[in-house]
Amino acid sequence: MAGFNKIVTRYEDALAGLTDNMTVMAGGFGLCGIPEGLIDQLVKMGAKGLTCISNNAGVDHFGLGKLLDTRQIKTMIASYVGENETFEQQFLSGELEVILTPQGTLAEKIRAGGAGIPAFFTPTGYGTMVAEGKETRKYNGKMYVLEESLTADFSLIKAYKADTMGNLIYRKTTRNFNPMMAQAGRITVAEVEEIVEPGELDPDFIHTPGIYVDRVIQGTFEKRIEQMTLKQPAHA
Amino acid sequence: MAGFNKIVTRYEDALAGLTDNMTVMAGGFGLCGIPEGLIDQLVKMGAKGLTCISNNAGVDHFGLGKLLDTRQIKTMIASYVGENETFEQQFLSGELEVILTPQGTLAEKIRAGGAGIPAFFTPTGYGTMVAEGKETRKYNGKMYVLEESLTADFSLIKAYKADTMGNLIYRKTTRNFNPMMAQAGRITVAEVEEIVEPGELDPDFIHTPGIYVDRVIQGTFEKRIEQMTLKQPAHA
Amino acid sequence: MALTKDQIAQRLSQELKDGYYVNLGIGIPTLVANYIPEGIQVMFQSENGLLGMGEFPAAETVDPDLINAGKQTVTAATGAAYFSSSESFEMIRGGHVDLTILGAFEVDQKGNLASWMIPGKLVKGMGGAMDLVASAQNIIVAMMHANKKGDSKILKECTLPLTGVQCVSKVITDLATLELRDGAFHLLERAPGVSVEEIQEKTEANLVINGEVPEMRLSAPVPA
């Protein structure tokens, strides 16, 4: 890997150095825009005691749900974790610690982590359970809660295209948490649908500049749909 | 102006409602990416006592320098104000109040203003004049300064293309402060080089979604260069 | 007669104004998109990163890369834009969305709202609801006036964990349109055929009734 060539061809190399008890961010909203192959590799490696930061926890046996099956996650930081029975069992039995965080606060905490901002005030959650034990302050007559930033040892993200230097673009609503997580990872690994040469992505329209990306691997994606909703009733 | 059509054709309409003592943000870095025609209109209108937020203060008699000639600016918030004699005179005579703010802090204060974040901690300026009188706090062994956000009554920005719904794209390094200012203005006016129909800009590559933009006007731009530097010595 | 969910959505749609950017919550609010009044244009914001959400796709155009905040497959309207989750909540928290319509388990006369958690049952999480209610200038709550046993959900004080405080101004239920002012709900409209007495009976919160209370007008026909 000389100069700015970030390409790796084997999943083992993509996640080399990811060990027990690390903090791992995983991009995606529901099952949309998740790094499917990197999650599979994480299952294969078997790293345990992970703190996992992701908006959702996948569904039963897919997405991050796979890491619940193998009991690799110790703590889950997410905004919404419905529709997952394995999750429910491990949460109720106390096996899994869950830190529920409002979606916008979660996004901003991750963005702040990558941006060198250790803490910020937000109106979200004031007066609710989320603000318990946190500092609050009034600005212009409105109350705000002080929230601290999040970073990760590894960020596992999914992009549409990458060039070999790690510049990334995303497609439609797969973007979601991926760009901020790319910035907040000490090591950021991007799994992409297509790899192109430097210069093929228009510099005016790069979503994640390569400076944030350490490794790029080409994947294949199942892209499972959670809620198939059609204009006309489907007769499946 | 029905629905989402944000186009105005006269500069008077573009800045209608901008009155004395308002806070006005103006995009641009040096003379690159500045809303030239909107600044001219502001001179023509003659609104006085303005608080002006911009990374720089233009040069003598061009860009925001024009508003210094007419003594319309009372307070200037900027990161760098060199190369401007009019500025120097008004500053030394006490006619002009100047709040120098580190460039990254300025960018983040504006971004926070548009994002509903009233204050944040940053490492920038700790231990310097910039931090005097401000709260400081230690996170992970490093010291940070609490900075408050900025918003404006009007944001005057420059974009490359707009669609009629106010979706914007910028070109090269003209982007600079324009996107954050678009978000932080109570009324945001974009002066652009070209207006296209909705759907002509790729939804994956819009820099500023139309929700932030209230008015769009097509301008013509001189695009004066501050420091012409060439690969080979120019024989002008 | 109490309104159906579609009729509540129909009444809610009268709150839309031309040029509004609107965030619709999951459930009844989602149905509002089916009743946009003629002659006005609105853009729907979906907090997972889409401004300009369109209708559901035809089977042949389904795209797994394009979903809404309810994880449903959708389309993008002309003039749409995609962005990251942090940018999406800049929009929301920064007060750029003109109207937010969302559901609730309970509201109270302090303007508080509970919508995300029922202790003892599994907690699924608040998603973006806390950000929406803490940020919007203009929130309308769409909900059932009472539960199946007839117990009021319009309370003096919420009993469930809160989603946000002092954020509710207008509530539209299957029975009535209520506006919160000075610590009491003012009864603005009745559902067609519903008596003031029934509304009063099913409202635990302080209810202010001024003179004759008009019936809602549900002009648009309910689509099949």
Added chain:
Amino acid sequence: MALTKDQIAQRLSQELKDGYYVNLGIGIPTLVANYIPEGIQVMFQSENGLLGMGEFPAAETVDPDLINAGKQTVTAATGAAYFSSSESFEMIRGGHVDLTILGAFEVDQKGNLASWMIPGKLVKGMGGAMDLVASAQNIIVAMMHANKKGDSKILKECTLPLTGVQCVSKVITDLATLELRDGAFHLLERAPGVSVEEIQEKTEANLVINGEVPEMRLSAPVPA
């Protein structure tokens, strides 16, 4: 002999490593781009919103929409990306830039640096310098060892208003390479032909000299 500005830049260039993302300040640091060692690739970040700054343009390709942080017309390298000022400082403040090289009026043995203001003269502003020094993990200061009168600029304590505190680790001057450790500057290298005595004389700060101090190697030829 004291180094010329180009020679300082040449010595600075030896600090570049393959794959580094680098921010170069105005003045001597800018010249470093002319001396990238053979066989290595670096990308230059310009804080006005460009990663992958290229060389100056030919006259016929000058683009007023493309400048660097010094407001000079530049080009973009292959694989470059443009972004906003807030994104640019996310990069900088978040510690993603591998190396920052910048000038200074004074440094001191506490690691403080003064570079933006000389009281009594007009203050032009700090631009992005305060963000850069507060954020970078790896800062090298490029400066003259002493002023024209021979007064040291490597001090026990800065006299000018500070740009940042406890941020300096390495200083390369026209006379020497210094590394700050445990409250003292360690003399690592001498400029060719400059004596340890001269450096000592022109260094007000505590200076640690361990054994024989080697001369800098300036291998690359100075271009015309």
